[in-house]
């Protein structure tokens with residue numbers, strides 16, 4: 312994805328340039344001085360309230376270190392930097408005033424990378440990706456648990472492990488769940504010459520290859536904010552996601568499982584090692600498992616457990632998760648695997664000691680259940696999402712433990728997720744049933760408040776008071792009402808302060824990405840799917856038809872009647888697609904209906920077109936594509952599909 316890296320670089324340069332040449336009356340200071348007195352005070356208050364010098368996590372995160380490659384540098388498919396931990400070398404010592412001290416502590420822990428011994432025959436490569444690769448010694452080779460996000464990072468991780476642990480083959484792979492950071496690198500660890508056992512939870516392939524296809528165009532743009540992909544890595548920019556350093560973008564693959572986990576408990580012997588699996592669907596991921604190794608008394612919590620409060624709702628935009636089910640699986644694991652002396656997982660560092668693990672599991676179990684139950688308790692009294700989020704905080708018994716804190720999810724947005732799961736977007740108040748859309752509302756609010764200058768004065772006064780959430784609401788109206796450069800600059804400063812105070816990595820990245828775009832305009836970054844071809848070839852073609860239907864422009868399609876037949880030459884499958892009532896339908900071809908135009912295409916070329924590698928027009932006449940029937944109808948059909956408008960504006964209309 313060369314253009315992606317270039318645009319990231321351009322933005323980073325533009326960001327530094329903007330800071331240098333800002334010529335508004337009060338130029339934004341750089342370095343520590345960028346934090347206002349209010350931000351400084353808020354961060355100091357939190358630092359005092361937490362036992363930040365507690366060393367237990369650091370001891371556990373460093374325990375068992377075998378080797379660390381300080382020079383680690385993984386290049387992407389285009390030769391650009393894909394992974395380089397030294398980019399985060401600035402994360403050391405005391406927290407700067409521009410970073411929440413609790414997030415800074417988590418960022419320091421997530422900086423620790425290398426190969427670690429977890430227990431007899433259990434190792435982890437950590438900090439080679441957002442996620443961990445775990446290695447379990449089998450009779451004939453390594454059982455790889457979670458082969459990272461990309462083939463590039465997985466290649467580096469497995470090579471590093473082999474260099475220090477011995478060059479044994481990979482004898483099996485376990486993919487704990489259907490999120491890409493736990494399987495995308497699989498082709499890099501599978502032997503080329505033979506089939507080995509590949510274990511995954513039931514419905515893994517369907518979920519892994521289809522989960523985000525329909526939501527993709529919107530979700531990927533919003534992920535850019537959530538992970539701060541355009542931000543420089545610096546005390547003024549991205550420091551950590553909370554869950555790990557950052558997502559990896561490279562060549563993504565998948566491999567179909569040879570054995571499925573679909574019940575609890577489920578015993579399996581893999582390369583001579585006894586496993587007890589727990590099936591945990593619809594928890595952190597739609598398809599997920601955890602497991603226990605009786606011989607080592609080791610429990611792998613996958614991502615059902617992590618050393619932060621996870622997301623019941625993820626800010627990139629996704630379906631909300633089931634808090635009760637999630638919590639119940641943790642309780643089930645606590646009882647089922649109560650002999651565990653070691654805990655390790657798909658993110659973060661391990662834990663040792665039966666009592667420690669039990670306390671940790673009780674805490675994680677109750678973080679989700681507390682938010683669930685208390686949200687409902689307040690909803691029963693008629694409180695609405697923003698009111699509930701404002702009142703809720705974890706009880707001290709949970710909040711004092713770092714592993715329960717909101718480095719990734721937060722009490723605020725997770726409680727809104729619980730509300731959403733039960734009650735949806737409408738809070739019952741008719742003022743919110745059909746309110747004016749943002750621009751129209753903004754114009755009327757600004758006029759009602761006495762015009763743009765008056766609102767700027769109000770905003771500046773509130774900014775000076777440190778009332779940043781209110782400033783953001785005021786100035787968001789002003790920017791949506793076309794408020795101009797000064798409004799954008801003050802809103803950018805406001806979002807920056809909110810970012811500097813945020814304990815959650817995603818909150819920080821969302822605020823700071825917004826500030827960056829207010830100053831420099833909408834990011835040019837788009838996500839190229841080309842690197843995901845090894846995964847997308849397993850995505851059922853029906854999912855792409857679903858996505859195509861969601862691109863049909865309903866207004867343009869009014870009154871259109873077009874019927875196509877698409878035959879996949881190499882899949883031996885034919886589909887009829889037709890437009891009716893401005894809706895695109897498809898079904899396996901039955902024949903008998905009128906067909907205006909037929910396409911015979913290879914699956915490979917179809918994917919290339921979907922991925923933007925080839926265009927239909929260029930390929931007409933090639934042996935991978937044959938078109939017959941009415942060319943006009945075919946052109947008309949494709950003209951009804953909207954082009955993706957990514958990257959769309961977020962912080963302005």
Ligand SMILES: [Zn+2]
Pocket residue numbers: 442490492493614657658
């Ligand atoms: Zn993950």
